[in-house]
Amino acid sequence: MAWIPLDRNKPAFPKDAPPILTEAVREKIRFFFSRYATRRAVLLPALHVVQDALGHVSMQAMTEIAELLEIHPSEVMDTVSFYTHFWTHPKGKKVIVACRSISCEALGGQKVIDAVKQHLHVREHGTTADGTYSFMTEECLAGCDHAPCLLIGERMHKQVKPEDVPKLLADAGNDRIAAPRSDLFDAPAAKGGASNGRPGGGSSAETVGATSDIREMREA
Amino acid sequence: MANYEPILLRNRGVEGSRTLGVYELRGGYQAVRKALKMTPEEVVEEVKKANLRGRGGAGFPAGMKWSFLPKDRKTTYLCVNGDESEPPTFSNRVLMEHDPHQLIEGVIIAAYAVQAQVAYIYLRVEFHEPFHVLQRAVDEAYAKGYLGRKVFGSDFNVEVYLHRGAGAYVCGEETGLIESLEGKRGWPRIKPPFPAIEGLFRKPTIVNNVETLCNVPHIIERGAAWFTSVGPSHSTGPKLFCISGPVNKPGCYEWSMDLSVQELIEDPRFGGGMRDGKKVKCVLPGGISMGALCASELHMKMDFEDPRKFGLLGLGTAAAVVLDESIDIRIVLRNLARFYAMESCGQCTQCREGTSWMHKIADRIARGAGRLEDLDLILQTARNMGMMPGLSICGLPDGATYPIETVVKKFRGELEERIRAQPREEVGQTLAVVN
Numbered sequence: 001m002a003w004i005p006l007d008r009n010k011p012a013f014p015k016d017a018p019p020i021l022t023e024a025v026r027e028k029i030r031f032f033f034s035r036y037a038t039r040r041a042v043l044l045p046a047l048h049v050v051q052d053a054l055g056h057v058s059m060q061a062m063t064e065i066a067e068l069l070e071i072h073p074s075e076v077m078d079t080v081s082f083y084t085h086f087w088t089h090p091k092g093k094k095v096i097v098a099c100r101s102i103s104c105e106a107l108g109g110q111k112v113i114d115a116v117k118q119h120l121h122v123r124e125h126g127t128t129a130d131g132t133y134s135f136m137t138e139e140c141l142a143g144c145d146h147a148p149c150l151l152i153g154e155r156m157h158k159q160v161k162p163e164d165v166p167k168l169l170a171d172a173g174n175d176r177i178a179a180p181r182s183d184l185f186d187a188p189a190a191k192g193g194a195s196n197g198r199p200g201g202g203s204s205a206e207t208v209g210a211t212s213d214i215r216e217m218r219e220a
Numbered sequence: 221m222a223n224y225e226p227i228l229l230r231n232r233g234v235e236g237s238r239t240l241g242v243y244e245l246r247g248g249y250q251a252v253r254k255a256l257k258m259t260p261e262e263v264v265e266e267v268k269k270a271n272l273r274g275r276g277g278a279g280f281p282a283g284m285k286w287s288f289l290p291k292d293r294k295t296t297y298l299c300v301n302g303d304e305s306e307p308p309t310f311s312n313r314v315l316m317e318h319d320p321h322q323l324i325e326g327v328i329i330a331a332y333a334v335q336a337q338v339a340y341i342y343l344r345v346e347f348h349e350p351f352h353v354l355q356r357a358v359d360e361a362y363a364k365g366y367l368g369r370k371v372f373g374s375d376f377n378v379e380v381y382l383h384r385g386a387g388a389y390v391c392g393e394e395t396g397l398i399e400s401l402e403g404k405r406g407w408p409r410i411k412p413p414f415p416a417i418e419g420l421f422r423k424p425t426i427v428n429n430v431e432t433l434c435n436v437p438h439i440i441e442r443g444a445a446w447f448t449s450v451g452p453s454h455s456t457g458p459k460l461f462c463i464s465g466p467v468n469k470p471g472c473y474e475w476s477m478d479l480s481v482q483e484l485i486e487d488p489r490f491g492g493g494m495r496d497g498k499k500v501k502c503v504l505p506g507g508i509s510m511g512a513l514c515a516s517e518l519h520m521k522m523d524f525e526d527p528r529k530f531g532l533l534g535l536g537t538a539a540a541v542v543l544d545e546s547i548d549i550r551i552v553l554r555n556l557a558r559f560y561a562m563e564s565c566g567q568c569t570q571c572r573e574g575t576s577w578m579h580k581i582a583d584r585i586a587r588g589a590g591r592l593e594d595l596d597l598i599l600q601t602a603r604n605m606g607m608m609p610g611l612s613i614c615g616l617p618d619g620a621t622y623p624i625e626t627v628v629k630k631f632r633g634e635l636e637e638r639i640r641a642q643p644r645e646e647v648g649q650t651l652a653v654v655n
């Protein structure tokens with residue numbers, strides 16, 4: 001999302017506001033430090049962690065991320081504003097991303113988009129009144145073999161027909177996938193992580209435990 | 221067409237193909253063991269001899285790219301391009317979802333060849349399933365000692381990290397990808413310096429596509445001579461082809477590069493013919509950025525050379541979208557134009573303004589308020605941008621020029637007919653809305 005509405009005469013958050021990034025979130029972000037040669041490169045992973053934890057990336061969150069990564073808040077804002085995935089204002093619990101590119105449009109994608117909008121009474125980048133869904137369209141989602149497709153949370157819905165939309169949206173688990181997952185973005189950070197801090201690799205025994213799954217595997 | 225035994229997709233559909241155990245049972249992780257006994261130079265040489273041309277769109281020979289690295293370098297990075305955002309391409313997704321260890325093996329061998337200490341696999345954020353599947357596979361490989369320190373008991377160390385993008389087509393461009401990895405907006409860099417000289421964190425960097433690297437283990441295992449024996453001499457090796465749109469069997473298929481567009485659409489082993497017996501109107505055979513074919517051009521071969529003879533930019537991602545006679549070509553034009561207008565990163569004037577103007581013109585035409593002059597205007601705009609003539613930093617606008625030019629030129633008759641048929645009284649009203 002590009003433009004972030006702010007009023008320079010009104011602080012986006014009170015100066016003495018308590019931090020909104022919890023220690024667990026900060027720890028997850030620090031977990032990525034040793035993977036990159038610069039702190040700034042941790043920005044995308046950090047933004048993912050924060051958006052996953054808080055739902056969106058507020059001005060206060062951006063400021064706290066900047067502090068953690070030792071960069072300027074405007075650098076964080078610059079990056080946030082460039083990518084369509086990050087929300088700077090609260091979004092719904094689940095985000096629906098509808099593909100509008102050629103294979104989907106050729107197979108009736110526009111009708112699916114209309115059906116979702118009508119059914120949920122949302123506009124592009126809008127959120128339903130009950131806060132369940134936010135809606136946006138995107139270019140090709142690389143699911144063209146299943147066109148027209150709709151991404152809800154992590155789950156790609158394939159060959160969606162407009163008449164299926166109400167049922168699809170009523171399904172509580174429609175945003176989850178069954179794939180065996182590495183919980184890198186969900187679990188508390190691995191202690192030590194990939195951490196001898198030398199940029200450009202130089203691994204250590206702990207590096208092998210870089211992801212939480214390894215710990216699970218070892219414990220199992 | 222002769223028969224062909226799948227190589228890259230050989231594990232698709234095999235139970236447990238995502239696990240290290242099954243991959244290894246089916247012969248996986250042998251090539252990397254072989255490679256680690258060779259010198260890095262020998263590995264580069266073998267890939268060079270195979271003439272493995274990049275599968276990410278530009279078709280640049282991988283071995284040659286690897287040999288551009290400065291000899292006296294200390295740190296080297298490998299970036300694996302899994303941004304896959306070119307409509308309508310999904311072959312990287314299929315490779316990662318079904319056979320993640322094949323990619324990891326390719327990454328280890330390539331990292332060894334170029335002596336990279338760290339490899340980042342850059343994935344578009346919408347790839348949730350591939351991300352989890354691949355991360356699991358990376359975890360397994362670490363646990364086995366195939367990644368990290370002293371891989372396979374050799375002296376070679378390599379870390380592999382997944383890095384998720386955040387929604388931007390331009391981050392698939394190699395220097396946009398590098399900027400994005402560095403935590404910045406994905407603005408492509410001016411070249412030279414090319415990434416091999418100065419890339420990620422200003423260090424020598426190799427960027428390769430997922431499919432390119434999936435070929436590497438097979439080259440090492442079976443040899444360059446085998447690789448060059450597959451397909452025509454200018455387009456060697458196994459290749460994935462995507463087909464989508466109103467065909468009976470949309471999907472990702474593997475074959476050598478002696479396949480025609482017609483065969484890809486009609487053959488029961490691939491697209492299986494048009495749905496409901498409809499006729500083909502238009503095909504964009506290489507991802508939309510390569511341009512369009514009309515129904516009389518379906519004999520085009522899906523290789524690195526033939527597309528140019530049909531006015532296309534190249535093979536691209538070898539992902540074809542087929543459009544049937546029921547679609548209004550104005551809708552196609554608008555859809556294509558919108559893509560580039562939305563995805564231009566905005567740092568070059570000709571690209572930013574040009575793609576927006578083309579979208580605006582195409583939108584006006586699609587809404588039924590086009591003017592005959594608009595067709596020349598959109599062609600003129602399309603000619604005013606691109607990296608090749610030196611008007612912009614990256615290749616995105618070149619990829620915008622080709623589809624717009626080829627659609628307008630090859631379907632001009634239909635476009636003019638539809639513009640002439642617009643009800644006059646509506647044109648004025650619509651123009652007032654869109655302009």
Ligand SMILES: Cc1cc2nc3c(=O)[nH]c(=O)nc-3n(C[C@H](O)[C@H](O)[C@H](O)COP(=O)(O)O)c2cc1C
Pocket residue numbers: 273274275276277278279280282301302303304305306389390391392393394395427428429430432433614615616619
């Ligand atoms: C606008 C633009 C988008 C691109 N997107 C991708 C992409 O999603 N995936 C990819 O592998 N290459 C993409 N490329 C090509 C890369 O710049 C680069 O050539 C490629 O990743 C190199 O890998 P290869 O030599 O193995 O093909 C893109 C290029 C441009 C100009």
Ligand code: SF4
Pocket residue numbers: 390407408563564565566567568569571572612613614615616617
């Ligand atoms: S050509 Fe377009 S997409 Fe590429 S850098 Fe310039 S403005 Fe960005």
Ligand code: FES
Pocket residue numbers: 099100101102103104105139140141142143144147148149307308309
């Ligand atoms: S065109 Fe819709 S997923 Fe590719």
